[in-house]
Amino acid sequence: MPELAFADVDDLQDALANHAYLADRGLTTAIYLGLSLGKPLLLEGEAGVGKTEVAKVLAELLGRRLIRLQCYEGIDASQALYEWNYARQLIAVRAMDATDAEAHVEDLFGPEFLVERPLLAAIRAGDEAVLLVDELDRADDEFEAFLLEILSEFAVTIPEIGRVGALTPPAVIVTSNRTRELHDALKRRCLYHWIDHPDLDREVDIVRARAPHVGAALARDVAQAVARLRDLDLAKRPGVAETIDWANALAFLGAEHLDPRLARDTLGSVVKDHEDQELVLARIGEVVGEDG
Numbered sequence: 001m002p003e004l005a006f007a008d009v010d011d012l013q014d015a016l017a018n019h020a021y022l023a024d025r026g027l028t029t030a031i032y033l034g035l036s037l038g039k040p041l042l043l044e045g046e047a048g049v050g051k052t053e054v055a056k057v058l059a060e061l062l063g064r065r066l067i068r069l070q071c072y073e074g075i076d077a078s079q080a081l082y083e084w085n086y087a088r089q090l091i092a093v094r095a096m097d098a099t100d101a102e103a104h105v106e107d108l109f110g111p112e113f114l115v116e117r118p119l120l121a122a123i124r125a126g127d128e129a130v131l132l133v134d135e136l137d138r139a140d141d142e143f144e145a146f147l148l149e150i151l152s153e154f155a156v157t158i159p160e161i162g163r164v165g166a167l168t169p170p171a172v173i174v175t176s177n178r179t180r181e182l183h184d185a186l187k188r189r190c191l192y193h194w195i196d197h198p199d200l201d202r203e204v205d206i207v208r209a210r211a212p213h214v215g216a217a218l219a220r221d222v223a224q225a226v227a228r229l230r231d232l233d234l235a236k237r238p239g240v241a242e243t244i245d246w247a248n249a250l251a252f253l254g255a256e257h258l259d260p261r262l263a264r265d266t267l268g269s270v271v272k273d274h275e276d277q278e279l280v281l282a283r284i285g286e287v288v289g290e291d292g
Contacts (some may be wrong), residue, residue: 006032007064009022020209021050021057030193040125040151040172042187045195047177055132055173062171065125068132069118071139081156082120119150120164127168132188137176141183148186181255186249198240206240207247209286221258221288222247226270228287234276246270260284 006012012035013028023031033042043051069080116124117153123129128171136144140247151172155165174190176182198206200223207219214222226243238246249269255262265282271277280287 007033008032014246015061016291017209019057019060021053022198022206022209023054024198024202027054027193027195030191032231034173034191035171038169039188040174040176042176042182042190043195044176044178044191044192046197046237047240048241049195049197050240051173051195052132052134053176055130058171058173059130062130064171065120065129066132067118067125067129067170068134071135071137071143071232073138073140075139075143077143079107079117080119080147080149082141082158083115083117114158114161119147120156122172123150123154123156123164123166126166126170129170131170133172133174134286135177136186137179137182138175144183144186145232146181148189149239151186151189165292197237199228200224203227203240203243207244210244211248211251214251215256216248218256218258219247222250223288224289225258225263228289229271232279232283232287233273235274236271236273236275236280238270240273242270242272258288260288260290263288 006015009025009029009032012032013023013025016023016028016031030041033039035058041054043054046049055068056066058064093114118131122129133147136147139147153165154169155163157163172190174186197203200220203223203226204216204219206218209215211219222243226238226246230237246266246269249266250258250262253262253266264281267277267280271280
């Protein structure tokens, strides 16, 4: 098992808090077990609840390199693992003597011509890295199956070079916004935790930790307003990231409390869909806690 960087769950929770990430007990325990058992941690939840931030903070805490693989529709193995530097290979071919070119073809597929993509970089870095596989639900089934193979072995065979494997795997965080259901095989390979929106008091604490210049009264006003926004029938409910953005914008304008005028003026900091904005503007008094 990996050498533990933290004495226990409480120690990890304190360390996360010292880096302005206020994780609840369940999330902290999942992170601790993932690190202790050397297992990938799959984090699901709505956008903006802090899934990606877990990997960023862990990299800071552990003093490791953060390697991020951002998933998207159509991503394939070559874009995630490695490819060859064709431009450099072409230059090398042109520099060869015509009579020697055929004899040196294999030289064109040496390590100096290999372009690392995130998965190969993570394999090579091993326990000196934190690998973030972000928004896996955006990728297709084939890529998910490929990733499962990588997570199972943390090794890959490059035909021209041979096997490349990690002596000790990196810490792995996989995130999903659940736009589609991930397969059971991948879930079985990982520990799992659902991150929900925080309760009011925790969200106030998060705003104060991430934006200490925001006053306590304003932070509570904003967190309460965001909680009301999440109860509306919005296409895109605001996450904690939007709560912090809104509080920052209001504080920059010198606000000490939230009122309907300020809410209207700064609504683009927290509601980022046109139809949602129209719905919220029609109920702005309700959102800020004023019926009039």
